[in-house]
Amino acid sequence: MELTKxxxxxxxxxxxxxxxxxxxxxxxxxxxxxxxxIGAAGAIDGLQERESLGPTGVGHGIALPHARLHNLPAIQGVFVRLEKPLDYDSVDRQPVDLIFALFAPKDSGVDHLKALALVSRTMRDQQICQKLRANSDPAKLHAILTEARGSQAA
Structure with a gap:
């Protein structure tokens, strides 16, 4: 599995x-x-439903919200960098500024976990996070993320 996909x-x-x-x-x-x-309302509801089980703020300014949705053909992600960090109820009680959200098919099983692990490993890399925080161009952010772990399997 690759972030480019x-x-x-x-x-x-x-x-x-x-x-x-x-x-x-x-x-x-x-x-x-x-x-x-993806249906926006379903995606929003899925994120909120998952978040109600426990916060997805993993610490160090990073959040990994995710949801499983019906009628989704493949695992898809969106990434946001906030210029002003948001209070997110993270495990370390620090605000977040890097958010990578995943949307997976309801029946994706282990593939959803592999994607989440891949994103988590990528976002734990301090050098990658420094580069993400230092750039404001979405194309550059995409390149940083997809080149970072593009060839590593989950």
Whole structure:
């Protein structure tokens, strides 16, 4: 599994300010709808449903929200870099500024976990996070993410 297959170039964005986690999930759902044709309402509901089980803020300014959705042909991702970090109820109680959301088919099973592991490994790399935080061009952010772990299998 490769990030190039999960993250489309049009699914990367820099956002100046988000006022709440709910608003972030709305933006992530709308991005998924625009990039992949995923139903925005279903994506938003899926993210909120998963988040109700426990926060997906993994620490160090990173959040990995994810959802399993019906009628989705493949695992898809969207990435957002926030210019102003958002209070996210992360495990380390720090605000987040790097968000990589995954949307997986309801029946994706182990592939969903492999994708989540791949994204998690990528986002734990301090050098990658430094590069992401130092850039505001979505094309450059996409390149940083997809070149980082492009050839590593999950």
């Amino acid at each position: 999960i993250l489309a170039p049009g699914a990367v964005r820099v956002i100046g300010h988000i006022s709440s986690k709910k608003r972030l999930f709305q933006d992530l759902g709308e991005m998924a709808a625009a990039a992949y044709g």
